[in-house]
Amino acid sequence: MIEEANRDGELLSRCRAGDQEGFRELVEQHHERVYRVAFALLGNDGDAQEVEQEAFVKAWRSLDGFRGDASIGTWLTRIAMNAARDHLRRRRARGVWHRLLELRVGAQSSDGGLDGLAERERIQQAVRRLSPPLRDAIVLRYSAQLSTREIAAALGCPEGTVKSRINAGLAKLRDTLEAESTIPDQPPHSKEVRL
Amino acid sequence: MSTTGSTDALDQLLTDALSPGRIPTAAGTWSAVERSLMVRRQHTGRRALLRVALVVGVLFLAGAATAVAGSADVRDYLSGRATMRGGQIKDGKVASLYPMPSFHVFQPGRLPEGYRLVALGQRPEPIALGPIALPRPDDVMALGRIEGEDVPPEVVQHALARAEHHLDTTAGSVLALVYVAGTLQTLELVEQSAGNRRLPGGSPVQIRGIPATVSQRDGRTVIAWIEQGTLVQLHATAGQSDAMRIAEGTQVSALAPFDTTVLDREPRGANPESVALSERVESVDRPSVSREQITERCGIWDPNLYAEDRSPTEASRQAFCVAQAALGRPASEIGGWATSRPTWGELAARLRLDLRIGPPSTTRVWSVQMELPQSRSAYVVVLDAATGEPYLTIRLRPGS
Numbered sequence: 248m249i250e251e252a253n254r255d256g257e258l259l260s261r262c263r264a265g266d267q268e269g270f271r272e273l274v275e276q277h278h279e280r281v282y283r284v285a286f287a288l289l290g291n292d293g294d295a296q297e298v299e300q301e302a303f304v305k306a307w308r309s310l311d312g313f314r315g316d317a318s319i320g321t322w323l324t325r326i327a328m329n330a331a332r333d334h335l336r337r338r339r340a341r342g343v344w345h346r347l348l349e350l351r352v353g354a355q356s357s358d359g360g361l362d363g364l365a366e367r368e369r370i371q372q373a374v375r376r377l378s379p380p381l382r383d384a385i386v387l388r389y390s391a392q393l394s395t396r397e398i399a400a401a402l403g404c405p406e407g408t409v410k411s412r413i414n415a416g417l418a419k420l421r422d423t424l425e426a427e428s429t430i431p432d433q434p435p436h437s438k439e440v441r442l
Numbered sequence: 443m444s445t446t447g448s449t450d451a452l453d454q455l456l457t458d459a460l461s462p463g464r465i466p467t468a469a470g471t472w473s474a475v476e477r478s479l480m481v482r483r484q485h486t487g488r489r490a491l492l493r494v495a496l497v498v499g500v501l502f503l504a505g506a507a508t509a510v511a512g513s514a515d516v517r518d519y520l521s522g523r524a525t526m527r528g529g530q531i532k533d534g535k536v537a538s539l540y541p542m543p544s545f546h547v548f549q550p551g552r553l554p555e556g557y558r559l560v561a562l563g564q565r566p567e568p569i570a571l572g573p574i575a576l577p578r579p580d581d582v583m584a585l586g587r588i589e590g591e592d593v594p595p596e597v598v599q600h601a602l603a604r605a606e607h608h609l610d611t612t613a614g615s616v617l618a619l620v621y622v623a624g625t626l627q628t629l630e631l632v633e634q635s636a637g638n639r640r641l642p643g644g645s646p647v648q649i650r651g652i653p654a655t656v657s658q659r660d661g662r663t664v665i666a667w668i669e670q671g672t673l674v675q676l677h678a679t680a681g682q683s684d685a686m687r688i689a690e691g692t693q694v695s696a697l698a699p700f701d702t703t704v705l706d707r708e709p710r711g712a713n714p715e716s717v718a719l720s721e722r723v724e725s726v727d728r729p730s731v732s733r734e735q736i737t738e739r740c741g742i743w744d745p746n747l748y749a750e751d752r753s754p755t756e757a758s759r760q761a762f763c764v765a766q767a768a769l770g771r772p773a774s775e776i777g778g779w780a781t782s783r784p785t786w787g788e789l790a791a792r793l794r795l796d797l798r799i800g801p802p803s804t805t806r807v808w809s810v811q812m813e814l815p816q817s818r819s820a821y822v823v824v825l826d827a828a829t830g831e832p833y834l835t836i837r838l839r840p841g842s
């Protein structure tokens with residue numbers, strides 16, 4: 248942890264001094280997390296890449312405003328979440344062109360890991376219908392794959408709140424998806440949710 | 443299905459459904475971010491205008507609402523006109539400029555055989571707003587067509603580069619005129635208020651009996667002199683004797699006041715050599731370019747650029763980039779381009795197109811007109827001003 252903080256501090260100093268090479272290192276270290284957050288909130292590769300890029304540009308422009316009260320990763324997560332929300336707002340005004348594009352990209356991104364695009368889309372839709380606090384917690388857990396502590400830092404709330412939001416989100420999702428028979432019947436063994 | 447029993451399955455389902463199929467590579471991400479940072483840097487840099495006029499004639503830029511303010515300078519600033527450029531080129535000479543330079547402008551009395559004015563760069567005087575002086579953006583423009591003939595794109599690019607070079611290497615307000623013969627022979631006049639400036643170093647010579655210096659820089663002959671309060675520097679690929687003759691032949695030009703109301707109007711009439719756009723429309727298509735391709739090439743569309751910079755100029759460049767991407771033709775084929783920012787209703791009326799093929803009529807759009815000399819064709823690309831979405835590509839017949 249201390250090592251990470253030191254590394255973050257050193258990188259930040261270089262970036263603030265205008266060292267673009269330092270910023271490249273920062274991007275390379277955190278791009279996966281930022282992309283995952285964006286993808287989870289937007290649901291397609293094209294938008295996620297655009298928001299990922301936008302988030303890093305915003306980060307570069309607001310380096311001086313980063314107070315260091317969270318890790319760089321957490322700070323970038325917040326920026327990515329805000330950028331994704333802005334993107335969603337803009338997307339609503341974009342009309343048919345965007346929707347067609349989204350469908351096409353969605354089709355391309357189907358990887359066959361689930362039964363198909365429709366099932367994957369149904370689960371994503373169910374997540375998007377959650378209230379924002381529950382959705383954000385679920386998304387950060389399952390898409391960005393952040394720990395409870397990291398989610399708490401990103402959302403600015405206690406870890407206990409994160410746990411309860413994830414449990415509540417899972418319960419709602421279970422209700423929705425069970426009604427559509429998405430969850431397989433009778434898993435081979437029981438297991439507690441790891442939070 | 444038991445609640446605890448389904449948790450593991452739900453975990454897996456969510457992980458599968460919410461995880462991206464693939465993660466972009468770090469190198470790819472950085473490449474996109476770096477490109478975007480470069481675009482932003484250009485937006486905030488002092489270079490704020492680069493455009494290629496389609497023809498000799500009135501040079502125009504988009505209009506702006508008239509603001510009410512006490513002084514003309516403040517009014518210009520508030521209205522956005524402070525960042526606008528205008529002017530007229532007649533018979534190969536600058537006849538008027540907006541803003542008017544604060545110094546006398548010298549131009550060749552008679553150009554050597556084969557030379558023609560191709561590019562112009564200007565950094566106007568800053569605007570005095572109370573105790574502060576607000577710099578106006580630099581302006582670099584080139585002529586894509588001269589006297590009915592297309593200027594080869596490589597000549598346009600070379601002339602633009604030379605004009606930009608002079609703005610980059612000259613402090614203070616400056617005017618750079620670039621004349622080109624063939625492809626690489628240039629004659630460049632760089633002029634600014636003499637003020638307290640001294641002649642650059644070099645061998646002493648005289649121009650019209652006025653002390654001058656001559657030197658060699660970057661493979662060019664450079665002659666400098668101060669006349670009527672203007673420091674004039676002539677950079678020529680020609681040898682010293684030819685350059686001296688050209689310098690001797692320069693004259694002060696009495697520039698006419700520029701009618702700035704043209705800046706508030708649609709650019710109709712700005713192209714005296716062409717027929718009406720509506721008569722040039724040949725076909726209308728919908729672009730097939732994806733947003734990913736556009737972002738890859740031009741960075742993220744910034745809808746606020748037009749307002750943030752109080753200048754349509756960088757926004758014009760952004761629109762031009764997207765239009766190029768929508769057109770899918772190499773940049774080298776594009777000889778000249780110009781932009782305007784009407785509503786779709788206004789543009790459809792100008793082009794006599796069916797309103798229904800575009801967005802709602804009140805939607806603000808960018809109209810980017812590009813001339814492709816090699817194929818003797820031209821296009822208008824229509825973009826949504828808010829999103830950068832390319833709506834239409836309209837192929838035009840040759841204009842002259």
